[in-house]
Amino acid sequence: MGLMPNGSPYRVCLVCLGNICRSPMAEAVLRAKLLAAGLAGAVVVDSAGTGDWHVGHGADARARAALGARGYPTDHTARQFAARWFADRDLVLAMDGANLRELRRLAPDPETAERVRLLRSYDPKATGDLDVPDPYFGGDDGFELVLDQLERACDGLVDVLRRSLAS
Numbered sequence: 001m002g003l004m005p006n007g008s009p010y011r012v013c014l015v016c017l018g019n020i021c022r023s024p025m026a027e028a029v030l031r032a033k034l035l036a037a038g039l040a041g042a043v044v045v046d047s048a049g050t051g052d053w054h055v056g057h058g059a060d061a062r063a064r065a066a067l068g069a070r071g072y073p074t075d076h077t078a079r080q081f082a083a084r085w086f087a088d089r090d091l092v093l094a095m096d097g098a099n100l101r102e103l104r105r106l107a108p109d110p111e112t113a114e115r116v117r118l119l120r121s122y123d124p125k126a127t128g129d130l131d132v133p134d135p136y137f138g139g140d141d142g143f144e145l146v147l148d149q150l151e152r153a154c155d156g157l158v159d160v161l162r163r164s165l166a167s
């Protein structure tokens with residue numbers, strides 16, 4: 001996972017189902033943590049959903065409120081992941097097992113499927129179920145749990161990126 005040979009940034013795409021709750025939140029958290037780590041120029045982050053229901057919509061109001069309360073800026077328009085995106089992404093991080101399976105189904109070959117991982121696999125303290133639970137049909141506390149999980153996973157991911165991009 002070293003820097004690209006031509007010096008172009010490492011590209012990470014965060015993916016959930018609708019691209020209005022979990023993955024836009026993950027995008028905001030990861031971008032802020034990369035900025036704080038001095039890696040904003042070295043790693044480019046975006047997000048998408050496996051589904052198309054919310055394409056063109058902003059982030060869910062509850063996601064925006066939860067992000068804002070912790071100081072993360074948001075400016076988001078939902079998009080659907082397309083198989084051709086694999087060519088322009090080094091790492092594709094799924095929020096849950098269903099997203100992971102769908103992304104791997106879209107991958108053109110086994111090597112590409114290997115570049116799809118669960119985001120929470122980067123949280124060294126996460127045990128058991130590594131899903132970020134879908135907060136869409138629940139209450140506000142679901143968004144707080146999601147943010148707690150995303151912050152820990154993004155800390156772990158930034159550590160991995162910092163070490164591998166330096167080598």
Ligand code: 4NP
Pocket residue numbers: 016017018019020021022023049053054134135136
């Ligand atoms: P997300 O949440 O995948 O975290 O963006 C959802 C948003 C919308 C729907 C499901 C999950 N939906 O069924 O419309």
